[in-house]
Amino acid sequence: MRRPTLEDVARLAGVSRSTVSRVINRQPGVAPSHRRLVQEAIVELGYRPHLGARALASGRADTVDLVIVDDDPDALSANPHYARVIAGAVKALASNDIRLQIRLVPASGAVGAGGLKLGALLVNVRPELAQQLRRGYGWVVSMGRSAPRVASIEPDNADGGRLAVDHLYRDGRRRIAVIGGPESNPCAVDRREGGLRSIREAGLEPVVGQGDFTLATAERVTRRLIDEHPDVDAVFAACDMTAAGALRALTAAGRRVPDDVAVVGFDDGVIAASAGLTSVRQTVEENAASATRMVLARDGGRVFVPVSLTVRQSSGQHGDA
Amino acid sequence: MRRPTLEDVARLAGVSRSTVSRVINRQPGVAPSHRRLVQEAIVELGYRPHLGARALASGRADTVDLVIVDDDPDALSANPHYARVIAGAVKALASNDIRLQIRLVPASGAVGAGGLKLGALLVNVRPELAQQLRRGYGWVVSMGRSAPRVASIEPDNADGGRLAVDHLYRDGRRRIAVIGGPESNPCAVDRREGGLRSIREAGLEPVVGQGDFTLATAERVTRRLIDEHPDVDAVFAACDMTAAGALRALTAAGRRVPDDVAVVGFDDGVIAASAGLTSVRQTVEENAASATRMVLARDGGRVFVPVSLTVRQSSGQHGDA
DNA sequence: CTGAAAGCGCTTACAG
């Protein structure tokens, strides 16, 4: 019942361990007859290489870290964005015999590599820490803008802001409120600025609120905004969770969505889908998969990914559901 | 710049590798003076053990698998339930130098252990496959009911159904619709049956719809239900996603929630929170953490976890937000 | 094209 080893395969096939190793690793220079013998032995024994041993012997790492900086210990389940990153990374790694190690660390916490790593994916990591991790890991790719010399892949957040506002404008909205995210988050800032620029270019005066990506704050801010500016007829929120909070505040205040006020979020994740929320779509899963491949290939540079708009019931003509 | 090894520590501390190993693994029988020397050397070099090498040498595995059976390749991001399981497992493993390997496999796919594993957490795994994996992995714990001899941890789904219906009944609802989940999912069946029993015990006649945990189906089924039974004044859905679909169908049909129709979901995850949905709360993160610890401790048995009710705007007195 | 041998970074009886 012992797990078969490469040695067992070699014995059964009647060749040396070196030869088996070459076949497994698809290296050239093995006689076809031997190659076949080895393959048959592998199947017969149900052999699967021991990844840890391989990593140890080759000196090559077998793990990519996913470093997520968040102070909420439940962030992994509370924030659907992280699940999308995990999904993309898992998909990119699935066929590669490479493992993903998820590390959720608080903003104040230290991050040690702890084991030989191929590199790391960074989410929500501030520039200084990103620089530091780049040294520690050898190679990192940041999801979203980061430090100058750190590779990154990021959605075109500013353009997303523009898409959202243009959509609202074409829908006839003329008093558009923008609820931003944390000031420390470059993505959030770009989204807000992109939206604000479009509003001003249309000759309108924006209403601005400061959010923090949480539902509770979004509700509170929205309540205040429509209180101070009862003529607001549209809200562009920096993320879906913020948009969901706005939605709740609006309906609680008796405003009909989208008749009285239209709402557009950002992410187009599971929250937008379930709430019928128009949202700027960013391809988080695909971006995470790309970032993972960049780590494996040790690709650098800064990749920009276009975004699009998914229109649902929270905006547009009434009843176009 | 080479990563320091145990050998480096031994040399710096002036002791043998054995002694260093004993200190690292907190084994007794090391002279305090030596222990201190080793600890200082560890700090000075910034030494961290190579987990793969340790696993190889000790014969002990360093990985727990999370096997999720789902045909949707995007399930990890589309279904918030999985994120909660991952969150709980990651949390339980964080301090243990043990890694989590996520394996998303289609219902038809094969699952090979592939490496030395401590065991596996099973999600959505049918009894036959669970039995088989139990052998392959040595130890598995299923999230949700499974085969007779497979350890499991499951929320009290039937009681959740009862809680939901009793809440609706106390709220004055007398025409309660139940939308179930996939017939193949024991959790979904238990929830539905728990709800139906309560409805019948109250002397009411239930309205029943068949869902499949997806938004689109929930919308379609709800549309049909209120069409055929216009007097429906409450919906109990087998999961939050289903409840979200019901919510959309109801408002699209001009019903006010909760004034005309109350809605209760199941899970109390991020969708319920963002949609203001009353929902039966199951502690998925905690359950997953417990299941993970059961794998590590090789605990068996079937653990039942109580559920509770989180009341939000989709039920109860109008305007109690 | 092939295999014997050394070695990756650890742990663990074993002898002292």
Place this chain on the structure above:
DNA sequence: CTGAAAGCGCTTACAG
């Protein structure tokens, strides 16, 4: 309490 030695399952020059 301590260390020398064997070994975990692999890979990789190296010599043939």
